Amino acid sequence: MPARPVTSFAEPATRSAGGRSAAQRREATIAVLAFEGMSLFHLSVPCLVFGEDRRESGVPPYRLLVCAEQPGLLATSTGFAVQAPHGLARLREAGTVIVPTWPDPLQRPSERLLSALRRAHERGARIVGLCLGAFVLAEAGLLDGRPATTHWHWAGLFAQRFPRVRLAPEVLYVDDGDLLTSAGTAAGIDCCLHLLRTRLGAEVANRVARRLVVAPHRQGGQAQYIEQPVPARPGADRIGQTLEWAARQLAQPLSLDRLAQHALMSRRSFTRHFRASTGTTVTQWLGAQRLALAQRLLETTDLPVERIAADAGFGTPLSLRLRFAEQLRTTPSHYRREFRGARPGPN
Numbered sequence: 001m002p003a004r005p006v007t008s009f010a011e012p013a014t015r016s017a018g019g020r021s022a023a024q025r026r027e028a029t030i031a032v033l034a035f036e037g038m039s040l041f042h043l044s045v046p047c048l049v050f051g052e053d054r055r056e057s058g059v060p061p062y063r064l065l066v067c068a069e070q071p072g073l074l075a076t077s078t079g080f081a082v083q084a085p086h087g088l089a090r091l092r093e094a095g096t097v098i099v100p101t102w103p104d105p106l107q108r109p110s111e112r113l114l115s116a117l118r119r120a121h122e123r124g125a126r127i128v129g130l131c132l133g134a135f136v137l138a139e140a141g142l143l144d145g146r147p148a149t150t151h152w153h154w155a156g157l158f159a160q161r162f163p164r165v166r167l168a169p170e171v172l173y174v175d176d177g178d179l180l181t182s183a184g185t186a187a188g189i190d191c192c193l194h195l196l197r198t199r200l201g202a203e204v205a206n207r208v209a210r211r212l213v214v215a216p217h218r219q220g221g222q223a224q225y226i227e228q229p230v231p232a233r234p235g236a237d238r239i240g241q242t243l244e245w246a247a248r249q250l251a252q253p254l255s256l257d258r259l260a261q262h263a264l265m266s267r268r269s270f271t272r273h274f275r276a277s278t279g280t281t282v283t284q285w286l287g288a289q290r291l292a293l294a295q296r297l298l299e300t301t302d303l304p305v306e307r308i309a310a311d312a313g314f315g316t317p318l319s320l321r322l323r324f325a326e327q328l329r330t331t332p333s334h335y336r337r338e339f340r341g342a343r344p345g346p347n
């Protein structure tokens with residue numbers, strides 16, 4: 001009988017933590033949980049985003065630890081075996097702990113695993129539940145009273161089992177500061193890139209996205225599931241052209257009527273096609289685009305906040321501050337300081 005293929009996730013020996021404080025080493029360390037019967041795709045998502053050495057592209061490396069309740073050889077759902085070299089004790093070294101999925105939403109994780117996640121969170125670690133990994137965070141009680149999301153197919157079961165969680169079943173991912181959750185499969189990539197972006201800035205996240213050949217940034221509030229792909233819908237080409245045009249005109253007032261006029265559609269027809277193509281409303285889409293532009297300008301330029309507010313279409317610095325407070329729980333000035341401080345990143 002041929003040997004079962006083995007994939008090893010041993011920690012790279014070349015990544016030295018010399019010269020950094022304990023807090024810096026912790027922030028630069030990502031722990032990813034592995035377990036019997038897991039999907040290799042879900043495990044590979046955080047490993048590809050955070051575990052690849054891309055220093056030749058100017059991307060600071062993270063220290064990646066793949067941990068398991070019982071370290072060693074783990075069977076996966078696809079016939080491969082995964083060598084998980086670390087136990088749960090290594091979670092104490094990580095500034096971020098990622099649960100990439102879970103094999104069965106009806107299966108309660110062991111109390112040992114749940115306790116390890118609670119302790120990591122109490123120590124100040126950021127806990128991330130991708131796809132069905134949100135069920136694990138909820139079982140640990142970490143999501144009680146907090147917003148979260150999960151795969152749309154299991155959202156009903158999640159809401160039934162965890163009524164204290166403020167479930168947002170329609171979105172790609174939810175960033176609630178020290179707790180992040182995502183929808184299924186590709187949304188896990190979006191969530192990990194978002195996390196990379198918040199720590200190291202848009203340019204670093206964009207470089208990684210280009211290497212992965214994926215969209216560099218999708219807002220977490222974007223819809224998980226759109227009934228038909230954009231090209232299959234009548235008027236989709238005009239919608240796409242109008243979105244590209246609008247993204248270049250964010251400093252200008254952009255009403256629904258103006259966008260419909262550009263697409264050569266009636267207001268009613270444009271609204272219907274826009275929703276079918278993007279999964280969101282014009283107001284929500286414009287708000288997300290303007291916020292993303294403001295973030296990018298704060299990260300990459302020295303423009304004053306007043307100028308950024310105008311260029312991104314917020315009109316006044318007050319409107320920009322209100323949007324940052326609502327969506328990012330910070331101010332534009334503090335956001336800029338955080339990114340300037342975080343830019344060197346893990347070494």
